Amino acid sequence: MSTDQSGQIQQxxxxxxxxxxxxxxxxxxxxxxxxxxxxxxxxxxxHASQHGLxxxxxxxxxxxxGDHSDIPGGLDAGMPDITVWPDLSTLxxxxxxPGVAWCIGDARAPESDVxxxxxxxxxxxxxxxxxxxxxxxxxxxxxxEYVLLDPDTDAPSGWRRYSPAPGNIYTxxxxxxxxxxxxxxxxxxxAIGIGxxxxxxxxxxxQFEINLDHxxxxxxxxxxxxxKAAVKELARAEGRLATFMAKPLNDGGGSGFHLHISLVxxxxxxAFDAPEQRFGLxxxxxxxITGLLTHAPALSALFNPTVNSYKRxxxxxxxxxxxxxxxxxxxxxxxxPPERGGASRLEMRLGDATANPYLAITGLVAAVHLGLRSPxxxxxxxxxxxxDPAAAPKLPxxxxxxxxxxxxxxxxxEVLGKPxxxxxxxxxxxxxxxxxxxxxxxxxxxYAQLL
Numbered sequence: 001m002s003t004d005q006s007g008q009i010q011q012x013x014x015x016x017x018x019x020x021x022x023x024x025x026x027x028x029x030x031x032x033x034x035x036x037x038x039x040x041x042x043x044x045x046x047h048a049s050q051h052g053l054x055x056x057x058x059x060x061x062x063x064x065x066g067d068h069s070d071i072p073g074g075l076d077a078g079m080p081d082i083t084v085w086p087d088l089s090t091l092x093x094x095x096x097x098p099g100v101a102w103c104i105g106d107a108r109a110p111e112s113d114v115x116x117x118x119x120x121x122x123x124x125x126x127x128x129x130x131x132x133x134x135x136x137x138x139x140x141x142x143x144x145e146y147v148l149l150d151p152d153t154d155a156p157s158g159w160r161r162y163s164p165a166p167g168n169i170y171t172x173x174x175x176x177x178x179x180x181x182x183x184x185x186x187x188x189x190x191a192i193g194i195g196x197x198x199x200x201x202x203x204x205x206x207q208f209e210i211n212l213d214h215x216x217x218x219x220x221x222x223x224x225x226x227x228k229a230a231v232k233e234l235a236r237a238e239g240r241l242a243t244f245m246a247k248p249l250n251d252g253g254g255s256g257f258h259l260h261i262s263l264v265x266x267x268x269x270x271a272f273d274a275p276e277q278r279f280g281l282x283x284x285x286x287x288x289i290t291g292l293l294t295h296a297p298a299l300s301a302l303f304n305p306t307v308n309s310y311k312r313x314x315x316x317x318x319x320x321x322x323x324x325x326x327x328x329x330x331x332x333x334x335x336x337p338p339e340r341g342g343a344s345r346l347e348m349r350l351g352d353a354t355a356n357p358y359l360a361i362t363g364l365v366a367a368v369h370l371g372l373r374s375p376x377x378x379x380x381x382x383x384x385x386x387x388d389p390a391a392a393p394k395l396p397x398x399x400x401x402x403x404x405x406x407x408x409x410x411x412x413x414e415v416l417g418k419p420x421x422x423x424x425x426x427x428x429x430x431x432x433x434x435x436x437x438x439x440x441x442x443x444x445x446x447y448a449q450l451l
Contacts, residue, residue: 009046012088016042016101021093025102026053026086027229029120031060031427032305033356035229037105038084045086052083052108060118061427069430071423073117082107082116090222095191096237104222117419120358121221127362127415128217131263131369136271136284138365140220141260141345144353145202145209146231147248148181149241156441159241161249164205176201182208185234192230194223203318204252214260217361224257224357246304246312246352254312254319257303257351259364260337262344263288272344279327279381280340288346289325289378291371292334292364296323296350297405298412300396302363303351305428307435310398312352315387320349324382324392331386333395350395359424366415399432 016024024045027037036059040048058074059082068075084105091103107116115122131138152160168176177183182199185208189196195213202209210231212223228244235242247254263271263284274282281289292299304310312319318330326332335347351360382391396402403425406412413421 006046006050009049009088012091013042013045016045016091016093019093019101021099021101023100024048024086024091025094025100026084026105027102027226028084028105028107029225029356029358030062031118031120031356031424032064032354033120033225033228033358034064035225039100049086049088052085053105054081054110055084055107056080057082057116057118060116060423063427063431063434067430067434069427071118071426081110082119083110084108092192095188096234102226104225118423120356120362121218123416123420124218124221124358124362124365126417127366127369130415131365131372134369134372135266136263136372138217138361138368139214139262139264140217140361140364141214142212142220142224142227142357142361143209143256143258143260144212144224144227144244145207145255145257146228146242146244146353147204147252147255148206148208148235149243149248151239151241161204161252162206162240163201166205168201168205169203171201176205177208179238181235181238181240182210185231186210188234189227189230192226194226194230196227202255204249207252207255214262217365221357221361224361228353228357244353246306246309246354248308253317255353256312256319256349257353257355257357257360259348259351259360260345261288261348261364261368262346263368270342270344272346273341275340279336281336281344283375284372285344285346286378287371287375288368289334289371290376291367291369291374292346292348293323293325293378294376295363295367295370295409295412296333297396297402298409299350299363299367300402301399301406301424301428302359303348303355304396304399304402305356305359306354307399307432309352309354310396313395313397319352320395321387322382322389322392322394324386325378326382326386329382329386332382336381362416363412366412369415370411399428403428403432 022042027035056079058079061069061071061074094100107119148162149159199210231242272285320333325334328338
């Protein structure tokens with residue numbers, strides 16, 4: 001570390017101390033997008049910035065309940081370290097936890113500047129670098145939904161839907177949010193500077209959507225990652241559970257993770273805008289659509305990464321079911337919003353809220369890159385009823401099919417990198433195998449009495 005860098009870090013330490021901050025929380029995303037990290041005392045920040053913080057690499061191979069997958073470089077290698085380096089450009093005080101600031105960390109192999117194989121943040125950096133070969137930069141606008149639950153000792157799961165009154169779709173205020181959860185959350189999100197622009201009650205009781213501003217791909221992923229971490233933490237402070245499960249309740253809908261994407265050239269011009277061409281979309285936009293359609297089965301593994309993900313899909317939902325695109329059509333997998341000019345963009349509606357923001361955005365950018373690399377025109381846009389399986393191929397209907405599609409998509413594997421894809425497939429197939437061995441409540445109710 002140079003003398004200038006050391007001086008800059010010391011200035012940050014002094015500025016944080018002047019704000020009453022004495023702890024820095026360093027978070028980094030694991031393979032499924034959960035936040036892992038460590039709290040360090042402020043005086044230790046210069047040392048952490050110079051030497052990094054050691055963690056076991058096996059954390060990337062660890063599931064939500066602590067199960068480990070046998071991925072090369074983890075258990076088989078004695079659970080060696082990775083080193084996480086704080087990215088001080090992401091430092092921000094936490095308004096709900098006085099005295100604490102947080103920042104995102106980058107995972108590297110020890111004693112080197114080589115990214116950890118499974119690091120989602122570095123994977124996104126690498127893939128956006130390939131898109132830059134076209135002279136283009138991806139601008140992403142994330143939209144995330146979640147369901148808020150209250151504790152209930154009488155419920156089988158221990159939780160019940162917050163504010164279950166039906167019909168308050170797209171409402172604000174106390175009729176759909178009697179405790180004011182949304183406004184408190186919006187104000188906190190604004191205070192940490194992640195670009196939250198607004199929110200509302202969604203289709204289901206206890207379900208909320210909060211929109212984030214558009215920005216360059218890595219920044220958008222960082223903000224979506226911090227958004228999910230913040231919402232879950234704020235809900236815990238209220239004594240509640242905020243879940244981003246795709247479909248957490250049998251009697252409710254699903255939670256989506258929609259991504260708006262546009263491309264800008266070196267002059268800042270929106271490369272999707274072409275008022276003189278069909279639909280007002282440029283060749284780059286049409287080729288990007290083709291890339292998304294072509295690689296949609298494989299993308300499902302990244303956008304819908306859990307067993308539960310596939311219970312969100314089906315006819316008469318607003319989740320896509322077919323591999324198609326449409327002009328301002330919310331039943332289509334790729335929707336083209338009606339705005340043109342500088343606001344020309346594609347909306348990828350495939351994802352659910354369990355998706356790792358870094359991997360979903362990486363997959364989106366990779367498919368667009370492949371569409372531009374092998375340009376082809378898309379089929380005609382869908383119209384009318386969007387769930388007719390005779391109109392377009394169906395998306396994968398379960399996690400296993402999506403994982404197989406990812407493994408078979410050699411073009412996408414090439415862009416993502418085979419070591420990462422192999423680690424991801426092993427991790428997710430282990431999860432699928434554990435589910436296959438688990439006896440569910442449905443099975444007991446269905447079979448125990450009469451069989």
